[in-house]
Amino acid sequence: MPAGALTLFHVRGIRIGVDYSWFFVLFLIIILLSGFYRDVTGAEEESVGPYALALASALLFFASILLHELGHAVVAIRNGIPILGITLWMFGGVARMERDTDTPWTEFKVAIAGPIVTAAITAVCVAAGIALSGPEEFRDAALIEDGTEASALPALLGWLASINLLVLVFNLVPAFPLDGGRIARAIAWKVSGERGKATRFAASLGRGFAYLLIGLGAFLFIRGDIVGGLWLVVLGFILNGSARSAIAQTEVTDRLEGISVVDVMDREPVAIPESASVERAVDEYFLRYRWPWFPVVDASSRFVGVLDSATLDAVSRDERPTRTVSEFIARDAGTLTVSEDAPLESLLGNEALSRLGALIAVDPSGRLSGVVTAQALGRALGTP
Ligand SMILES: [Zn+2]
Known part of the structure; x- marks a missing residue:
């Protein structure tokens, strides 16, 4: 995981950094979204409106991910685990904890805090969008159906709601190191009473899911979606590596179990x-x-x-x-x-x-x- 090449700012003493790969994603989102907003809002070819909307969307998405990570960080700190920093990079955010959690309940609370924040952001976007344009138009703006016409703000809120919903669903997949995998680990830990066993269980699910992503990415790549396919393949490899090292770590800690x-x-x-x-x-x-x-x-x-x-x-x-x-x-x-x-x-x-x-x-x-x-x-x- 990247340590964060650039420090953006500090929130309550927590260093917020970005990896260079984040700028690539920011750039990609702005390019892809400005075309999308031009179609949806029916703006003129030379209009800067779609670019401004795309930039605002990318920055709000960035803020959403940051709030998600701060959710994890705040709960970890409240449970006595210091946070070394939060880094945003190509595949989202990482809040680095100084040490592992020591009870299943703490693990559960820290893991679920991020998805709760993301769910709340999604709900706020949906509520604001409906209040602004009524349920019909907002639904069309959020679903991005062909030929949909929407005004700027509902379109932005619709996109933000959809992307946060996607982040929420993806993060809740029970595949360690995703949040859902950490929740699965907490439950298995509570049931079995053994941290190492629970980690191996959740990380095996993580490896299975990683292979699924790699397969899906390869399929998309062959079908012509070069960027999307590659992105999934790389993400799959990163998740797999992370799950593997979690398993390797339990072999070390298990060997020391009960030795003083x-x-x-x-x-x-x-x-x-x-x-x-x-x-x-x-x-x-x-x-x-x-x-x-x-x-x-x-x-x-x-x-x-x-x-x-x-x-x-x-x-x-x-x-x-x-x-x-x-x-x-x-x-x-x-x-x-x-x-x-x-x-x-x-x-x-x-x-x-x-x-x-x-x-x-x-x-x-x-x-x-x-x-x-x-x-x-x-x-x-x-x-x-
Ligand atoms: Zn998370």
Whole structure:
């Protein structure tokens, strides 16, 4: 998924970005729609009216997709899941969540929020269109039948209602990662009690639907609808890739199911007492083990921080016997420690673990109980 090449603006701190592919779609919509509006409104060949209507339609469509994504984002944030940003691109919008949902109910609420917004936009367009031109003319404008004549505003509202209805129906197909697939995942998760199983179920439906889109796209392509056919084929491949990686991800998280830090950590970690002299730390620890850093503990073996070799190298030889380790400890322990009871899954993507290669495991009273290394996590994942 694209990260968003250009930042448009921020909404309540959420970055709204667009991918370059979005401009291509914007351009395409304006070109196709200006012809459509010229036919429907019966405007003159040189009239700029159809272009203005097409531009307004494209921008309102853009706003509709953005509101749909904001629906997902607001509900996610309310449930404690930060949003990294919203990106609009060729195939709609993506609200990127910092982490996955942790209960079926949260998953359901976040998933359904977008379609609810889209349904509301559709309803507003229909109501406004009918109020403006009466049910008959608005129906004709929305259905785009051959020879339909409509005035500008009902035609615009009709198009906007139709396209949002299309977005709504498409998104509700129970095919992960579409919203309908996330809803199916939430239900399967609730019923089975297993997230991994539910994800594999919804993502398999997603893969089936993706193949259907690819087949339909190929059919349209052969029949002469080059752009529409290609668009569906590419969309099918993207959905398939997304569903496949969701399945692959569950294999990782399932393998770590029920494993805690305490199960894989080194239970007899070498630690330097904070009262030791710098000379002793260098001779008995750094020169002996040749590790770049060590945990440091106080007299009751509580973890107090880490000591790295570069810091001690800066201490002159004359001073080493008299200076103590406690003067040189890096004490930003919060990011370096992990509770020994923490699920191993929570270490995936841990920034400090990948930087230091290991984390300090502490028991509930703050005592150093072990060291968990990136290799230990890798072994638990089954990677050599
Ligand atoms: Zn959505």
